[in-house]
Amino acid sequence: MGDSEAKIEAVRFSFYYGKRQALKDVNLRVKEHQITALIGPSGCGKSTFLRALNRMNDIIPGARAEGEIMLDGQNIYAPGVDVVDLRKRVGMVFQQPNPFPKTIFENVAFGPRVLGLDGKLSMDEVVEKSLRSAALWDEVKDVLNKSGLALSGGQQQRLCIARALATEPEVLLMDEPCSALDPQSTLRIEELMNELKARYTIVIVTHNMQQAARVSDWTGFLLLGDLVEYDKTAELFSRPQDKRTDDYITGRFG
Amino acid sequence: MPRISAKHTQRLALAGIWGTGIVTVIILLVIIGYVLVKGVSDVSWSFLSTAPRGGLSGLGGISTVMVCTVYLIGLTMAILVPLGVGAAIYLSEYAPDNRMTRFIRYGTEVLAGVPSIVFGLFGFALFVTALHFRFSILSGALTLACLLLPTLIRTSEEALRAVPRSHREAALALGATRWQTVWRVLLPAALPGIVTGIILCIGRAMGETACLFVTMGGTTALPTSLFSGGRTLSMHLLALVMDTNAFGKALATGVVLVVAIIVINAMTNWLSQRFRARMTGGA
Numbered sequence: 001m002g003d004s005e006a007k008i009e010a011v012r013f014s015f016y017y018g019k020r021q022a023l024k025d026v027n028l029r030v031k032e033h034q035i036t037a038l039i040g041p042s043g044c045g046k047s048t049f050l051r052a053l054n055r056m057n058d059i060i061p062g063a064r065a066e067g068e069i070m071l072d073g074q075n076i077y078a079p080g081v082d083v084v085d086l087r088k089r090v091g092m093v094f095q096q097p098n099p100f101p102k103t104i105f106e107n108v109a110f111g112p113r114v115l116g117l118d119g120k121l122s123m124d125e126v127v128e129k130s131l132r133s134a135a136l137w138d139e140v141k142d143v144l145n146k147s148g149l150a151l152s153g154g155q156q157q158r159l160c161i162a163r164a165l166a167t168e169p170e171v172l173l174m175d176e177p178c179s180a181l182d183p184q185s186t187l188r189i190e191e192l193m194n195e196l197k198a199r200y201t202i203v204i205v206t207h208n209m210q211q212a213a214r215v216s217d218w219t220g221f222l223l224l225g226d227l228v229e230y231d232k233t234a235e236l237f238s239r240p241q242d243k244r245t246d247d248y249i250t251g252r253f254g
Numbered sequence: 255m256p257r258i259s260a261k262h263t264q265r266l267a268l269a270g271i272w273g274t275g276i277v278t279v280i281i282l283l284v285i286i287g288y289v290l291v292k293g294v295s296d297v298s299w300s301f302l303s304t305a306p307r308g309g310l311s312g313l314g315g316i317s318t319v320m321v322c323t324v325y326l327i328g329l330t331m332a333i334l335v336p337l338g339v340g341a342a343i344y345l346s347e348y349a350p351d352n353r354m355t356r357f358i359r360y361g362t363e364v365l366a367g368v369p370s371i372v373f374g375l376f377g378f379a380l381f382v383t384a385l386h387f388r389f390s391i392l393s394g395a396l397t398l399a400c401l402l403l404p405t406l407i408r409t410s411e412e413a414l415r416a417v418p419r420s421h422r423e424a425a426l427a428l429g430a431t432r433w434q435t436v437w438r439v440l441l442p443a444a445l446p447g448i449v450t451g452i453i454l455c456i457g458r459a460m461g462e463t464a465c466l467f468v469t470m471g472g473t474t475a476l477p478t479s480l481f482s483g484g485r486t487l488s489m490h491l492l493a494l495v496m497d498t499n500a501f502g503k504a505l506a507t508g509v510v511l512v513v514a515i516i517v518i519n520a521m522t523n524w525l526s527q528r529f530r531a532r533m534t535g536g537a
Contacts, residue, residue, distance in 0.1 A: 098420035114431070114438065
């Protein structure tokens with residue numbers, strides 16, 4: 001694992017909810033323009049790790065981080081780091097599609113509106129570009145003033161992806177983005193991820209090992225807050241180094 | 255056997271629920287019907303457009319009283335809504351869950367149950383006397399705002415808390431500040447609940463009498479400034495029933511009061527639905 005292309009690097013990162021330790025000394029490098037999947041049984045800390053990357057856990061009372069997470073070599077947990085700035089660079093898509101109860105247009109425009117447009121593109125252009133990137137434009141271009149909640153589940157999730165892309169992030173975090181979707185919609189999102197990785201660095205948490213194997217370049221296996229194994233996806237699934245990884249991916253537990 | 259008894263209790267419960275529902279509706283219809291039927295004949299243009307003669311005469315109409323009611327409700331809401339919704343935002347979005355905020359919540363619950371005349375006494379002591387606002391619309395509005403604050407805080411806080419957590423997370427993850435999240439996502443989503451709270455408060459404000467007599471005096475003269483005294487429709491109704499023989503005019507005043515509350519209800523609901531439709535794209 002060369003150092004050069006690490007977009008994100010966790011260094012001895014631990015995380016606590018009150019007294020409970022959810023992550024233990026995790027060291028992990030996320031490569032730029034690659035898809036990194038985090039797998040593991042429920043409660044293993046994979047979502048906690050993902051949400052640590054844009055400091056979404058900050059809003060939970062009693063949550064506390066130790067160690068460092070470097071984004072382009074800068075520790076995002078250093079004092080004085082602006083979380084608004086961080087979240088502009090690190091976008092997020094959630095498990096349940098969660099469009100706002102606003103129009104499709106306003107959903108996508110939300111990020112640029114709160115952060116301010118950089119002036120290169122008009123709001124109309126930003127919305128169109130983001131919806132095109134999320135492969136949703138053709139389906140919604142005539143109904144931009146309809147509520148985002150009127151879309152199907154899979155469309156809603158792509159709307160949420162478009163909304164996240166509208167702020168032009170560098171990293172896209174996806175927290176089990178397909179777990180609430182049907183197989184057809186899941187396939188669309190997976191295809192979309194493959195298109196997006198040319199421009200974004202993607203980290204995805206998934207319950208679904210087939211999905212991790214299909215879409216990701218790198219895979220990390222977490223268990224009880226430990227990063228047990230982290231390797232190229234093909235390696236990890238075909239030649240796991242750790243007995244526990246082997247047990248998990250062959251379905252012996254989890 | 256148990257299956258039959260379950261069936262019976264089910265029927266009994268259903269009958270009971272229907273019964274209570276029907277009784278409630280009947281009582282409501284009888285009260286409103288009585289006031290409307292008995293009172294509507296005394297409602298005329300001259301009744302609405304002339305000032306009451308005042309005193310024990312029971313003569314004249316209700317024009318100045320209606321004007322005063324509008325002023326008072328307007329001023330009360332101008333004070334109450336920013337304070338109440340602001341406090342609700344603080345309690346639901348910013349306040350840490352500690353002994354202090356639990357005490358504030360407990361305090362609002364207790365205050366919501368305090369009889370209004372106690373607020374009247376407080377208003378009389380503080381606004382009328384200590385602050386020298388005298389018997390005035392200002393004193394009345396401030397007193398009503400204190401009286402209604404707990405109600406509005408509770409209803410608004412509940413409306414804000416009912417907004418799904420996922421909306422908050424989505425907004426924050428997009429780089430919105432907490433305030434942007436509140437202003438652009440939570441308040442629009444919570445608006446119908448907040449509006450319900452406001453309507454509830456307007457209704458109660460329209461109905462208050464005793465606590466306003468001790469803070470607004472009860473003159474029938476047309477109010478000319480915030481520091482003018484005055485009387486509302488409910489106060490006038492009470493005065494007519496207690497001090498005069500003009501029972502018909504009291505009923506007519508009641509009709510105006512009921513119609514006003516229905517109109518305010520409908521208008522506020524319509525406005526909030528229109529706003530919501532514009533914000534949400536109609537879903």
